[in-house]
Amino acid sequence: MRLLLPALCVVLLLPAAPALAQPATAAIPHEADAALAATVSPKGSGATVLIARGDTILYRRARGMAEAELGMPMAPDQIFRIASITKSFTAALIVQMAERGEVALDAPAARYLPELPLDPRITLRQLLSHTAGIAENDATPQPPFGPGEVPLAQQVARIAARPLRSAPGSEQRYSNSGYMLLGAVIEKVTGQSWDEAMRTRLFVPLGLADTAYDRRDAIVARRVAGYTLAEGQLRNAAAFNMSLPKTAGSLRSSAADLMRWMRALAHGWVVSAAGFAQMAQPALAGVPLQQRYGLGLYIWQIRGQTAIGHTGQIDGFASALLYLPVSDTVIVVLANNDTFDAQTLARRMAAIALGKPYPLPGAGRALPPEAAALAGTYGSDPATSRTLAFAGGRLTLVREGRPAIPLMLDARGDIRFVPDEISYFTPVRDAAGKVIRLDYFAKGEGPALALERVN
Structure with missing residues (x-):
């Protein structure tokens, strides 16, 4: 046409x-x-x-x-x-x-x-x-x-x-x-x-x-x-x-x-x-x-x-x-x-x-017990800092002054929003498997914003 x-x-x-x-x-x-x-x-x-x-x-x-x-x-x-x-x-x-x-x-x-x-x-x-x-x-x-x-x-x-x-x-x-x-x-x-x-x-x-x-x-x-x-x-x-x-x-x-x-x-x-x-x-x-x-x-x-x-x-x-x-x-x-x-x-x-x-977007996979290890605060800059909370088998993202947003894990283990909006976090682990950083891909695009774990 x-x-x-x-x-x-x-x-x-x-x-x-x-x-x-x-x-x-x-x-x-x-x-x-x-x-x-x-x-x-x-x-x-x-x-x-x-x-x-x-x-x-x-x-x-x-x-x-x-x-x-x-x-x-x-x-x-x-x-x-x-x-x-x-x-x-x-x-x-x-x-x-x-x-x-x-x-x-x-x-x-x-x-x-x-x-x-x-x-x-x-x-x-x-x-x-x-x-x-x-x-x-x-x-x-x-x-x-x-x-x-x-x-x-x-x-x-x-x-x-x-x-x-x-x-x-x-x-x-x-x-x-x-x-x-x-x-x-x-x-x-x-x-x-x-x-x-x-x-x-x-x-x-x-x-x-x-x-x-x-x-x-x-x-x-x-x-x-x-x-x-x-x-x-x-x-x-x-x-x-x-x-x-x-x-x-x-x-x-x-x-x-x-x-x-x-x-x-x-x-x-x-x-x-x-x-x-x-x-x-x-x-x-x-x-x-x-x-x-x-x-x-x-x-x-x-x-x-x-x-x-x-x-x-x-x-x-x-x-x-x-x-x-x-x-x-x-x-x-x-x-x-x-x-x-x-x-x-x-x-x-x-x-x-x-x-x-x-x-x-998929339904996401059920959160495994080890998802609790994702909980913590990432990024020291107040403008970009995010806190992941794990409670009742649910993972949420919290930023100061804003309502909590539910999260899910996709098949690769990346963290996505519910409902999905293309942006996602990739957990980065050290040699022992501990999550030390989240790489944030705004609107699904790089370069990633690196958010170091602060607690």
């Missing part, structure tokens, strides 16, 4: 990668089906998955329920709230505006929003990369916004009045509030509302018919219901006012539209080669490998390859969008359950597309 972009010359914009043989496609549907079946119950909330190489769709399936109450199965063309994947759109429009000379990425945000008391050190680039130091919460409690449409101007007035939580440019800390300020810049410079600027400058030119601001009272054909899990039971997600995360997380879309969007972004239909390279370049050095962020996009590693994209989570929905430059592959995962791990399933699908699938 082929889903074509407008008939223009396509040029891959990232620095040239070494020529690699394309992974075989014949095994992809079978392996992707197995991964989807291992993750999504046919009678519970659902998910849809799309894998495309170039403009050819290699896999497009759905599983589970779009409307659990009506027994309506999920279909691949249905529409979901995509939450923070919205940030890739807001960021791309700002970069596009910079290339047109409407804004400057390294200019103070206060230049475009002079009515707000913004720190003059804060730049648009810092807002894009979550390095502006913008606080997410008010210093003192404020009255809640009403249930109706909340104007963006009211929200950014509160945001700008907050004390900074860190010096601009000093650290990367994820900020929805920063993206609200970017939305205000778009409105001020274009003279349009954010959603109208999105529609006229991005959605319509790219033919993204399923993508729009998801107004809370709109009737939308093919939009699925949103669910959550409470005490192990499927429940309807709480009603949510989509004007609150507006420019940071309020869009709806479909798998086909998101595939088209990511290919358009990577191939020059939205910003230039240099613009996309900036978006796909980590903003700060020293950020952990699987948490690096550019301008509206994460930069991850999957099976040793760069993966660019974003995730999203909002009441009732979870989503992930990945792009693998080395093989021009797009992965989309959309789920109608806010407890669903969309990123892990997307990583699994990406590994399948690369021809290096991760092992599927």
Whole structure:
């Protein structure tokens, strides 16, 4: 199946990668089906998955329920709230505006929003990369916004009045509030509302018919219901006012539209080669490998390859969008359950597309009595220290200020989370067989973080 972009010359914009043989496609549907079946119950909330190489769709399936109450199965063309994947759109429009000379990425945000008391050190680039130091919460409690449409101007007035939580440019800390300020810049410079600027400058030119601001009272054909899990039971997600995360997380879309969007972004239909390279370049050095962020996009590693994209989570929905430059592959995962791990399933699908699938999660093996020897604290740095506890035949991981997480042992003896999320620990033993270290593989990837046993 082929889903074509407008008939223009396509040029891959990232620095040239070494020529690699394309992974075989014949095994992809079978392996992707197995991964989807291992993750999504046919009678519970659902998910849809799309894998495309170039403009050819290699896999497009759905599983589970779009409307659990009506027994309506999920279909691949249905529409979901995509939450923070919205940030890739807001960021791309700002970069596009910079290339047109409407804004400057390294200019103070206060230049475009002079009515707000913004720190003059804060730049648009810092807002894009979550390095502006913008606080997410008010210093003192404020009255809640009403249930109706909340104007963006009211929200950014509160945001700008907050004390900074860190010096601009000093650290990367994820900020929805920063993206609200970017939305205000778009409105001020274009003279349009954010959603109208999105529609006229991005959605319509790219033919993204399923993508729009998801107004809370709109009737939308093919939009699925949103669910959550409470005490192990499927429940309807709480009603949510989509004007609150507006420019940071309020869009709806479909798998086909998101595939088209990511290919358009990577191939020059939205910003230039240099613009996309900036978006796909980590903003700060020293950020952990699987948490690096550019301008509206994460930069991850999957099976040793760069993966660019974003995730999203909002009441009732979870989503992930990945792009693998080395093989021009797009992965989309959309789920109608806010407890669903969309990123892990997307990583699994990406590994399948690369021809290096991760092992599927199993039930784990019964913990042997010697598993008690794993109990202890590993790592002396408070930021990375983990404590394994063994009690009642159960192994759990404990970190300060967080609930305990159940663990299991796989067939190799590696320690995995329950439910499995690809990350794992490999116990390292001395000559006498005593566990002296845990090697932690975040998101299933190396290099491992070595956590020496401290007690």
